[in-house]
Amino acid sequence: MEQPPIGDVFGELVRDAYAVRSGIGPRPLAGGRVPRPVIEIIERDDGLINGAPADQYVAEPDEWQPHDHRALRMCRGAVLDIGCGAGRTALELQRRSMAVTGLDISPGAIEIARKRGLRDTVIAPVDQYARTTTRYDTFLLLGNNLGLLEGRDRAPVFLAALAALARPGARIIAQGTDPYGTTDPVHVGYHERNRERGRFGGQLRLRLRYRLHATTWFDYLFCSVEELEELLQGTPWRLKSIDRQDHPYYLAVMELHT
Amino acid sequence: MEQPPIGDVFGELVRDAYAVRSGIGPRPLAGGRVPRPVIEIIERDDGLINGAPADQYVAEPDEWQPHDHRALRMCRGAVLDIGCGAGRTALELQRRSMAVTGLDISPGAIEIARKRGLRDTVIAPVDQYARTTTRYDTFLLLGNNLGLLEGRDRAPVFLAALAALARPGARIIAQGTDPYGTTDPVHVGYHERNRERGRFGGQLRLRLRYRLHATTWFDYLFCSVEELEELLQGTPWRLKSIDRQDHPYYLAVMELHT
Numbered sequence: 001m002e003q004p005p006i007g008d009v010f011g012e013l014v015r016d017a018y019a020v021r022s023g024i025g026p027r028p029l030a031g032g033r034v035p036r037p038v039i040e041i042i043e044r045d046d047g048l049i050n051g052a053p054a055d056q057y058v059a060e061p062d063e064w065q066p067h068d069h070r071a072l073r074m075c076r077g078a079v080l081d082i083g084c085g086a087g088r089t090a091l092e093l094q095r096r097s098m099a100v101t102g103l104d105i106s107p108g109a110i111e112i113a114r115k116r117g118l119r120d121t122v123i124a125p126v127d128q129y130a131r132t133t134t135r136y137d138t139f140l141l142l143g144n145n146l147g148l149l150e151g152r153d154r155a156p157v158f159l160a161a162l163a164a165l166a167r168p169g170a171r172i173i174a175q176g177t178d179p180y181g182t183t184d185p186v187h188v189g190y191h192e193r194n195r196e197r198g199r200f201g202g203q204l205r206l207r208l209r210y211r212l213h214a215t216t217w218f219d220y221l222f223c224s225v226e227e228l229e230e231l232l233q234g235t236p237w238r239l240k241s242i243d244r245q246d247h248p249y250y251l252a253v254m255e256l257h258t
Numbered sequence: 259m260e261q262p263p264i265g266d267v268f269g270e271l272v273r274d275a276y277a278v279r280s281g282i283g284p285r286p287l288a289g290g291r292v293p294r295p296v297i298e299i300i301e302r303d304d305g306l307i308n309g310a311p312a313d314q315y316v317a318e319p320d321e322w323q324p325h326d327h328r329a330l331r332m333c334r335g336a337v338l339d340i341g342c343g344a345g346r347t348a349l350e351l352q353r354r355s356m357a358v359t360g361l362d363i364s365p366g367a368i369e370i371a372r373k374r375g376l377r378d379t380v381i382a383p384v385d386q387y388a389r390t391t392t393r394y395d396t397f398l399l400l401g402n403n404l405g406l407l408e409g410r411d412r413a414p415v416f417l418a419a420l421a422a423l424a425r426p427g428a429r430i431i432a433q434g435t436d437p438y439g440t441t442d443p444v445h446v447g448y449h450e451r452n453r454e455r456g457r458f459g460g461q462l463r464l465r466l467r468y469r470l471h472a473t474t475w476f477d478y479l480f481c482s483v484e485e486l487e488e489l490l491q492g493t494p495w496r497l498k499s500i501d502r503q504d505h506p507y508y509l510a511v512m513e514l515h516t
Contacts, residue, residue: 002305004305004307005305028442029440029442030435030506031435031436031437031439031440031480031505031506031507032437032438032439032440032441032442032506033439033505033506034506034507036308036310037309037310037311039297039308039309039310039311040309041299041307041309046470047260047262047263047470048469048470049262049299049467049468049469049470050294050297050469051295051297051298051299051309052294052295052297053295053297053311177288177289178289179289179290180290181289181290181291182287182289182290183290184286184287184290186469186470209307210307211306211307211308211444212304212305212306212307212444222289247289247291248288248289248290248291248292249289249292
């Protein structure tokens with residue numbers, strides 16, 4: 001098999017998940033008749049392949065995990081929802097009359113977020129958006145998007161971009177996953193090989209696939225709170241609090257040094 | 259990326275789906291804590307990749323599609339459930355005190371079927387099992403397993419094996435899917451390219467993947483009723499009835515020539 005062509009995998013996935021849920025737009029159908037569930041395919045560089053239902057990206061608040069609700073209650077001032085996808089959380093903040101910008105690198109996902117009513121959207125990586133003059137009080141990284149810190153190389157650059165976009169006293173509210181509770185030898189072995197290569201154990205090298213397309217390979221970080229603290233050293237951000245109620249998921253609140 | 263190693267993909271999938279549903283055996287867990295849904299990954303030779311929830315393989319009768327119930331009501335005498343998987347339908351026939359043998363090529367799936375209480379099981383392809391002296395009145399091909407006819411080369415061989423295993427008056431009850439209702443250009447184009455190569459439009463070339471393993475590539479047939487009739491010509495079987503109530507799915511009953 002040749003390598004699959006690169007495309008806006010996340011955008012296509014979210015568009016179909018939204019169509020299945022809302023009935024708006026063409027849905028994937030078995031035999032041209034029966035709606036199929038939309039599944040995100042995640043390949044890891046050790047050959048592990050997993051599927052995850054994409055319906056989560058368009059879930060309504062009453063279906064969310066409890067920590068998502070706790071995260072939104074901590075938002076204040078102008079909010080930048082980073083990796084906002086189809087607008088799941090940004091739309092809810094907008095409903096609550098908060099000032100919120102949804103940012104994503106996927107044009108397809110932003111198109112769906114706008115179709116669903118999200119008014120303020122940006123298609124860009126944070127580094128590029130950091131050149132704007134807009135400033136924020138809260139940066140939201142939900143849906144495991146603490147993973148966007150990637151690892152030791154990327155984290156300082158990413159965190160500097162957020163600092164450039166920050167008002168005094170700004171906070172990052174990020175949801176992460178501690179991957180180290182597993183005893184599955186496939187994961188434990190992967191973590192070990194990562195560490196041998198100077199990476200974090202849970203520094204996953206992934207690509208996403210949907211239908212005919214793939215993303216390029218990228219790093220996505222599942223880290224412990226201790227590893228997060230290591231990453232924050234020497235950056236303008238410091239850890240303010242951790243909510244571990246939904247372990248292995250956690251919410252980390254980081255605050256700009258004053 | 260290298261090619262994934264070949265393994266008992268279906269067996270591993272079914273074992274995990276059964277563990278998630280029953281709590282028996284180790285389950286796949288996110289962060290070592292939260293159960294993950296088990297997803298079957300299906301790759302097609304044009305690069306299309308799809309996921310399907312594997313929970314269907316261990317679904318209880320009240321969750322089945324209506325045509326599965328109609329198929330079981332048509333069973334009589336000794337039944338061979340071909341591609342029985344985790345025993346979904348064979349276990350229900352056994353509960354109804356029918357004589358049923360569950361046959362599958364997956365050792366892992368048969369292990370789960372036996373763990374769930376299925377008494378008479380065979381790990382073999384039908385060709386190999388056709389050397390036995392056991393004879394059957396009904397051959398069941400559910401869960402799209404009409405697809406095991408593969409195409410023009412395989413169908414006569416497969417149907418001859420069933421004839422060798424058949425008592426006089428035996429019937430095949432098979433569930434198929436008519437793939438030609440789609441307008442999706444990805445599928446329509448695939449069907450066209452298949453026909454240009456002398457294959458049936460819906461003669462899918464697939465492999466399954468789960469976690470670290472893949473199957474070898476195999477053909478699996480989604481065909482119209484007209485194509486099925488073409489395949490039956492010159493074989494010991496003739497089409498007796500078609501139930502299209504759940505279109506695009508259908509139940510075909512085939513009877514041995516007397």
